[in-house]
Amino acid sequence: MSTPPVYNFAYLDEQTKRTIRRAILKAIAIPGYQVPFPSREMPMPFGWGTGGVQVTASILGPNDVLKVIDQGADDTTNAVSIRHFFARTAAIVTTTRTSEATIIQTRHRIPETPLKDGQILVYQVPIPEPLRFLEPRETETRQMHALADYGLMHVKLYEDIARHGHIATTYAYPVMVDQRYLMDPSPTPKFDNPKMHMSPALQLFGAGREQRIYALPPYTRVLSLDFEDHPFERTRFTAPCALCGATDAYLDEVVTDDRGGRMFVCSDTDYCERRRPARQAGDGGERGHEHR
């Protein structure tokens, strides 16, 4: 039998990690600015979090405790495989508890448990350019960022209101970072936008296919774009989580049978599980549904 493969700590070679760390440092120095970096081939396809994985690999140390979530859940394919990947290549401790983790890699959610000083949140980003669908030319969008020429983004929000009567963008809701750079918060629901503002945790964003890294240093001002007479509104839910009764969490719709049965539960599985023992079973509401 052949010997199992031996990986460098956290898979990437040290030279690559140094390169990525330099990009991360630059990104932290210019909050919201997209720094190009030489994205490596990873043992998973683009679109499976290669950007986030490379950022995590570059900042991971032997004493770090890693949590990985996919749409808030610790137990979905993407989260499980990335957690195993680092447990195997870096032999680090993993956890599902938000409060115990030093690094949290996430796909499209920010945990409900407030983050603390010293924690790092690593986002997997599919499309880092917030202006992409408004202006397809990268040469032009870079100019627009350089000149802080962002009127076009408001045209998009204007169109939303004109068509739907309110700003209908519910995820990847554009934010202005420290009054300078327009940033795509990755496709997190807009429910999570306020958590980015003045967060004590360091937030790093990695887009593998697009080869871009950007960052929000701790305590950065992050404001969601809006109009004076149509201010940003956080998504509200009309009923609590069916499992834990949380009223302050982002809920997922779960189809329970083929006769139209459904329930709304926390998308953050860790938050939901921690809350449940404190609550008697059996009185879960099932009528919770999203209200824009």
Added chain:
Amino acid sequence: MSTAEVPLISAAGLTKFYGVRVGCLDVDLEAYAGEVLAVVGESGSGKSTLLSLLSTQLRPTRGSVHFRMRDALVRDLFQLEEAQRRLLSRTDWGFVHQDARLGLRMNVSAGGNVGERLMAVGWRNYASIRREARLWLARVEIDGDRIDDLPTTFSGGMRQRLQIAKNMVSAPRLIFMDEPTGGLDVSVQARLIDLMRGLVADHGLAVIIVTHDLAVARLLSHRIIVMRYGRVIETGLTDQVLDDPREPYTQLLVASDLRG
């Protein structure tokens, strides 16, 4: 000297080479507030190159373009910062293209198109942006009910009028037009020309219009520049040049006009 006597825009020795070929050569011109200047000539004569140079979309091989800013200072456009040029081009200037698809965002509603300039300069109140957009749509005779419709649903003439509204909303002082009436039937052309004359008179605009249609030049412009092979070969008051052309080429051009 009062500001009215200082040209709004002036070019000196404006030259553009595409490799070894000449785009335009040693063009001098001036345009004053409240004046419509027509640039005529056959295709390939350098009209559109000239317009791109004046509006700083192209960099000249040599020569300069000066513009009188709102603070009455005359500045060399190619010495300005890119950010200042952009601000100029979306506040003080307008650009009406022959092909409305170049001037409009076809996947954005009419109101969004008109409001874009306002939002670019910091308007953040939806209701006031909309009020202003409605006002301008009405001025270019587009029904207020169409404010949320896409320009793709508009006729050719409506698209040109929408382009004009989109430009006029920021109260520009100078409008560049590249064959704005091209491809429109004559009755629609006539209404568009009427609208443009009204706007020039009401707002004291300067307009530089490129056209190969001498009838449009005659109806709209005060002065005319005739171009051939990238050079200005004749210039003067419009009726003077069209009624009594001196250059053989201008004579040919006037004689070739079917509506002469």
